[in-house]
Amino acid sequence: MSAPPGTGTGRRRKGGRGGGERTMVPDATFTSYYGRPVVKASPWAADIPAYLFLGGLAGGSSLLAAGADRTDRPALRRTGRIGAMVAITGSFVALVHDLGRPERFANMLRVAKPTSPMSMGTWLLTAFGPAAGLAGAGELSGLLPARWRGTPAIRLLQALTRPAGMAAAVVAPAVASYTAVLLSDTATPTWHGGRGEMPFVFVGSAAAAAGGLGMLGAPPSQAGPARRMAVAGAVVDLAAAQRMEASMGLAAETLHQGRAGHLMRASKALTALGAAATALFGARSRAVSAVAGAALLAGSACTRFGIFEAGQASARDPKYTVVPQRRRLEHAGSGPG
Amino acid sequence: MTDLFADPVDPARAAGWTDPPRRKGFFTDTSICIGCKACEVACKEWNGVPEDGLDFLGSSYDNTGALGASTWRHVTFIEQPTSAQQQGSELAGEPSDRPEFRWLMSSDVCKHCTSAACLDVCPTGSLFRSEFGTVVVQEDICNGCGYCVPACPFGVIDRRIGEKGVVKNAGIAQKCTLCYDRLGEGMTPACAQACPTQSIQFGDVEELRERAAGRVATLLEAGVGSARLYGHDPEDGIGGAGAMFLLLDEPEVYGLPPDPVVTTRDLPAMWRTAGLAAAALLAGTVAAFARNRS
Numbered sequence: 013m014s015a016p017p018g019t020g021t022g023r024r025r026k027g028g029r030g031g032g033e034r035t036m037v038p039d040a041t042f043t044s045y046y047g048r049p050v051v052k053a054s055p056w057a058a059d060i061p062a063y064l065f066l067g068g069l070a071g072g073s074s075l076l077a078a079g080a081d082r083t084d085r086p087a088l089r090r091t092g093r094i095g096a097m098v099a100i101t102g103s104f105v106a107l108v109h110d111l112g113r114p115e116r117f118a119n120m121l122r123v124a125k126p127t128s129p130m131s132m133g134t135w136l137l138t139a140f141g142p143a144a145g146l147a148g149a150g151e152l153s154g155l156l157p158a159r160w161r162g163t164p165a166i167r168l169l170q171a172l173t174r175p176a177g178m179a180a181a182v183v184a185p186a187v188a189s190y191t192a193v194l195l196s197d198t199a200t201p202t203w204h205g206g207r208g209e210m211p212f213v214f215v216g217s218a219a220a221a222a223g224g225l226g227m228l229g230a231p232p233s234q235a236g237p238a239r240r241m242a243v244a245g246a247v248v249d250l251a252a253a254q255r256m257e258a259s260m261g262l263a264a265e266t267l268h269q270g271r272a273g274h275l276m277r278a279s280k281a282l283t284a285l286g287a288a289a290t291a292l293f294g295a296r297s298r299a300v301s302a303v304a305g306a307a308l309l310a311g312s313a314c315t316r317f318g319i320f321e322a323g324q325a326s327a328r329d330p331k332y333t334v335v336p337q338r339r340r341l342e343h344a345g346s347g348p349g
Numbered sequence: 350m351t352d353l354f355a356d357p358v359d360p361a362r363a364a365g366w367t368d369p370p371r372r373k374g375f376f377t378d379t380s381i382c383i384g385c386k387a388c389e390v391a392c393k394e395w396n397g398v399p400e401d402g403l404d405f406l407g408s409s410y411d412n413t414g415a416l417g418a419s420t421w422r423h424v425t426f427i428e429q430p431t432s433a434q435q436q437g438s439e440l441a442g443e444p445s446d447r448p449e450f451r452w453l454m455s456s457d458v459c460k461h462c463t464s465a466a467c468l469d470v471c472p473t474g475s476l477f478r479s480e481f482g483t484v485v486v487q488e489d490i491c492n493g494c495g496y497c498v499p500a501c502p503f504g505v506i507d508r509r510i511g512e513k514g515v516v517k518n519a520g521i522a523q524k525c526t527l528c529y530d531r532l533g534e535g536m537t538p539a540c541a542q543a544c545p546t547q548s549i550q551f552g553d554v555e556e557l558r559e560r561a562a563g564r565v566a567t568l569l570e571a572g573v574g575s576a577r578l579y580g581h582d583p584e585d586g587i588g589g590a591g592a593m594f595l596l597l598d599e600p601e602v603y604g605l606p607p608d609p610v611v612t613t614r615d616l617p618a619m620w621r622t623a624g625l626a627a628a629a630l631l632a633g634t635v636a637a638f639a640r641n642r643s
Binding site for chain 2 (some may be wrong): 045123245
């Protein structure tokens, strides 16, 4: 039987913490109502972290494609444009699939609200999606048999390909960074606690993923910018994540425990190894380049799933809501008791 | 046009209503709650809220658990040992042959915040500010994105689980409407109407704030040193609640956050950081292509 909630130290009911996990901040005693959560965890499933990953990949790939287009790197451009099209389509499907009423998706377009990151994100995707899709489709049309390429529709598509790719690249940085605000603008302790650094974690992760895809799809002779983007992105991702954990206080615990802990450790290992292999051997070996690129993509996905899971865990345990708020009141000296 | 991110004082007027009626709300005085759950039943009956589990939770008389999509009033039960010393100060002048034990009961509900995070983050405009200053979901607009769920600092609103077409409003965010339909007819919300002890009081928020201040002063004077108000202060992190409480212990004992802050208060800073990060990504890409072919 659980202890009387008014006096007990609000232990989680399903046993303590798993053995061997390191504790960032000393255990604090706190009170809760039968150990039940104070805030609610989001009702989101794997769709949302997948959406975060694919949105970042799409944004980064559009930027890479635009640069490749301007510097005459056709294989890198093709990889970027097709990658962006596939990724943004996947992220859109994930977003709609996660709705409680998917058939009402279009209700998102009733309003434009700066106070709602999801509303802003919807409008960003409304601008980015068609542009990236057009650029990707134009790229694919180049693979059609010669007798179809002359038709007016295909000729129009090909004329629009380059402007569409540039338009997508203009919106792309916002597409890659806004998702951090989407998570941070909640009462979920780990997500809100990471608000100062998470946009940098996310753009770093997006650059690493897009660079990784570029290295998979283009030969090393064309993939120089992809390698530089991947290494720089990985460094920003890892450094910003480190800072985020250090500044977050108690809620950082959830990034080291359970499923989120496994994912974050995997993300750091994959991102660091991928970046190191890219810097050392990327220019020389296509095989190493491809493996490193795949590692960077996997690392980026693990970052998004890890941060997502850590937030969910922080909402389910009342400790992460009650203890920091109680401390805040005590420091302000305005506590009611 | 008012500043989108500023904390409104009169939420209905700030939301664009011209000449709205006085802001309506609840004052839940938990010191006289007897835990009868008439409020839970009346709410379910009037609002047609579906059954959401008949479980034995092993938490005193609370088998409801928490507020959620299908629980808009929730009575908490806390069995609390108290020291004899505390009893002495609590019950000044009475003989101390009472058991060293007390029972706290409280009927929790949506706070109808002045600065409401659920409403701020809703991407469809389904959540809106009524003319009574309350926060209500338009069920025909909500597409079930679920963003309001983690945004609420009190864990009130949730997405209703169930099979579409079988369970009413399945897949849609749901919470207390402060009986919007009854308010329109000048009636009292069902929970307050059903409360047999007037633990749940309905009225104009301004008047309720005064009543709450008077009641806590009376209790403190009578020696109930643990009495305190919650959600009554327009200076708090949510700009004051439309539904305030008189509690007999710390808020977290009742499952309430001790110092809730509306998440959108930090949103301007978050947008700035995201803008910086986006600019860094663009600059990084340009730099990656700046060198000659390698």
